[in-house]
Amino acid sequence: MEEDITTDLHVLQSHLDGMLDRVQHNSLTLKRFQVFEMRLLNLNSLAEMIDHLLEDAKIFFDLDVISFCLIDEKAEIAGFLSDDDYDYQSNDGLILLEDKELLKSTFGISPTPFLGSYKQSSCVGFFPKLDRKPVSIAIIPLSRRGKYLGSLNLGSYKPNRFINDMATDFIEHMVSVVSICLENNLNYEMMRRTSLIDTLTGVNNRRFLEQRIGEEVDRGQRNEESLSCLFLDIDHFKSVNDTYGHQAGDYILTVVAGVIKQQLRSNDVLARYGGEEFVALLSNLNEPMGYDIAERIRKSIEMLPLAYNDQKISVTISIGLSTYQPTKSPAFSTAEISTELIHSADSALYIAKNNGRNRVSIGELVLDITEKTRLAS
Numbered sequence: 001m002e003e004d005i006t007t008d009l010h011v012l013q014s015h016l017d018g019m020l021d022r023v024q025h026n027s028l029t030l031k032r033f034q035v036f037e038m039r040l041l042n043l044n045s046l047a048e049m050i051d052h053l054l055e056d057a058k059i060f061f062d063l064d065v066i067s068f069c070l071i072d073e074k075a076e077i078a079g080f081l082s083d084d085d086y087d088y089q090s091n092d093g094l095i096l097l098e099d100k101e102l103l104k105s106t107f108g109i110s111p112t113p114f115l116g117s118y119k120q121s122s123c124v125g126f127f128p129k130l131d132r133k134p135v136s137i138a139i140i141p142l143s144r145r146g147k148y149l150g151s152l153n154l155g156s157y158k159p160n161r162f163i164n165d166m167a168t169d170f171i172e173h174m175v176s177v178v179s180i181c182l183e184n185n186l187n188y189e190m191m192r193r194t195s196l197i198d199t200l201t202g203v204n205n206r207r208f209l210e211q212r213i214g215e216e217v218d219r220g221q222r223n224e225e226s227l228s229c230l231f232l233d234i235d236h237f238k239s240v241n242d243t244y245g246h247q248a249g250d251y252i253l254t255v256v257a258g259v260i261k262q263q264l265r266s267n268d269v270l271a272r273y274g275g276e277e278f279v280a281l282l283s284n285l286n287e288p289m290g291y292d293i294a295e296r297i298r299k300s301i302e303m304l305p306l307a308y309n310d311q312k313i314s315v316t317i318s319i320g321l322s323t324y325q326p327t328k329s330p331a332f333s334t335a336e337i338s339t340e341l342i343h344s345a346d347s348a349l350y351i352a353k354n355n356g357r358n359r360v361s362i363g364e365l366v367l368d369i370t371e372k373t374r375l376a377s
Contacts (some may be wrong), residue, residue: 003235034354040052046186046189047181049185056067060137063155066093066155068093069106071097071099071149072096075096077096077227083193089219097150103151113139113172114138115162115164117135118134118136123139127138133155137156137162140153140174140175142178149179152174160207195294198257201254203257204256204269206271206273208271209269209273214325216281217354223369226286227324228287229281229342230294230321231345232280235315235317235319235357237249240252240315243305256301256317257272260280260297262300263297291360298318298319298360301314301315301357302317316357317358319359320348320350321348322344324340325365327368329367
């Protein structure tokens with residue numbers, strides 16, 4: 001009898017120890033998730049969110065593999081990341097999907113997490129770039145307002161890490177937080193992009209230029225590198241609108257903006273300044289180099305084979321060039337130099353217009369000292 005009681009007590013103690021271990025483990029997991037969640041909520045960009053999910057989550061939740069699928073039907077997410085200099089193409093854990101087919105074929109209309117063993121036929125699309133595939137997985141669809149956003153895919157080399165009948169409360173809570181953060185980041189990136197992009201031509205707008213020019217002047221001062229500015233204006237643009245219609249004018253603006261952008265480097269700034277006017281900032285280029293690029297742009301536009309509704313349209317452009325040459329001890333503020341750089345290019349453009357259009361004119365050299373030199377155009 002005593003032996004039976006002793007055995008029962010040992011069994012009970014073992015159960016209690018097991019329960020205590022599980023409580024402690026769950027408590028530790030909850031604390032880790034709270035820290036992970038707070039960091040996730042405090043991130044400032046989509047790129048930071050991606051890195052947090054792909055790298056930090058492995059440590060927080062002791063995972064071997066994580067991948068992150070995002071639906072990017074219009075390549076907008078790729079554009080957001082590229083604009084932030086994020087090398088998304090080299091990140092093996094990030095998968096940008098061109099459509100919803102992978103998620104729809106896997107989950108249908110019910111966005112319920114899939115937990116279980118890794119199966120090549122149904123899971124490879126969520127872990128496409130891995131040499132060593134996980135053994136057990138949790139594929140978690142992310143959705144908001146009935147719309148798929150992507151999926152967060154967790155993998156382990158332990159066979160029983162994710163099984164079909166395990167409780168999913170924790171995972172579902174995680175899904176909700178990640179989905180909300182993802183939606184917020186995508187909305188923010190879209191708002192930021194559209195507020196600084198000219199919707200017609202697809203290049204930056206004047207607001208973006210006004211923010212960026214100070215940064216370019218500061219960089220030039222720090223590195224003692226020249227900064228050239230082009231002020232570009234399509235010749236006789238009003239007559240294009242009057243003769244062929246405003247839709248034709250919009251078409252011309254879009255094509256011309258694309259040609260200008262093709263002639264610039266990836267780190268140059270191009271903005272639609274207003275109407276048919278554009279401004280380009282060319283970092284680390286002196287006046288002769290800036291002039292060569294301006295001439296190349298002018299010739300490219302002059303030779304454009306444009307047609308709208310089967311009507312041929314000839315277009316030329318006039319360009320004013322100014323260059324800022326920094327010194328070690330600038331006597332003017334960044335704002336003053338920025339204003340003078342634009343003013344000098346605008347004045348040169350006015351001269352180009354008065355001298356017959358379809359030409360490049362050089363304005364005053366913008367210096368950090370009080371004496372300036374006017375160069376012949």
